[in-house]
Amino acid sequence: xxxxxxxxxxxxxxxxxxxxxxxxxxxxxxxxxxxxxxxxxxxxxxxxxxxxxxxxxxxxxxxxxxxxxxxxxxxxxxxxxxxxxxxxxxxxxxxxxxxxxxxxxxxxxxxxxxxxxxxxxxxxxxxxxxxxxxxxxxxxxxxxxxxxxxxxxxxxxxxxxxxxxxxxxxxxxxxxxxxxxxxxxxxxxxxxxxxxxxxxxxxxxx
Numbered sequence: 001x002x003x004x005x006x007x008x009x010x011x012x013x014x015x016x017x018x019x020x021x022x023x024x025x026x027x028x029x030x031x032x033x034x035x036x037x038x039x040x041x042x043x044x045x046x047x048x049x050x051x052x053x054x055x056x057x058x059x060x061x062x063x064x065x066x067x068x069x070x071x072x073x074x075x076x077x078x079x080x081x082x083x084x085x086x087x088x089x090x091x092x093x094x095x096x097x098x099x100x101x102x103x104x105x106x107x108x109x110x111x112x113x114x115x116x117x118x119x120x121x122x123x124x125x126x127x128x129x130x131x132x133x134x135x136x137x138x139x140x141x142x143x144x145x146x147x148x149x150x151x152x153x154x155x156x157x158x159x160x161x162x163x164x165x166x167x168x169x170x171x172x173x174x175x176x177x178x179x180x181x182x183x184x185x186x187x188x189x190x191x192x193x194x195x196x197x198x199x200x201x202x203x204x205x206x
Contacts, residue, residue: 015109022116062103068096
């Protein structure tokens with residue numbers, strides 16, 4: 001295997017490991033942290049340029065492997081009737097097909113991995129938005145509950161205040177009644193004192 005096909009095989013292994021990391025169950029916080037770090041790296045212009053260059057290089061190798069497979073398959077029957085030529089033909093066909101499948105799977109998995117990663121990033125963004133909305137909803141519910149509780153307290157205090165006002169008016173009326181009784185008794189007391197004084201003076205004159 002030539003060095004560039006060895007590199008393609010290494011890229012294929014890397015893609016398989018990356019895909020497994022995306023699909024295996026990982027705790028939410030750990031997954032979110034890993035995806036954010038990878039997303040920050042992927043968003044780099046240098047990384048994007050390098051990835052596109054590698055992808056284009058693999059596409060060229062894929063097209064070359066298709067061309068070689070077609071040429072090997074289309075060889076004349078007379079050249080593979082001889083044992084030595086047949087062995088060489090089978091070896092070249094094997095290598096051509098191997099390179100075809102290797103580059104094809106690498107390209108296919110690169111597309112799948114890119115799409116899967118984009119979906120995972122989108123899912124995490126939606127989960128974060130949902131978390132924010134849930135927190136806002138809980139805060140709004142708690143605020144509404146507190147306002148309702150305060151309204152109930154205000155209503156209760158108003159009722160107590162109204163009761164106090166009613167009690168105060170009752171006490172005021174009672175106080176006015178007692179004042180009137182006191183004034184009436186004072187008048188009667190004055191009249192009795194006057195009568196007693198008059199009686200005492202009459203007794204002295206006699």
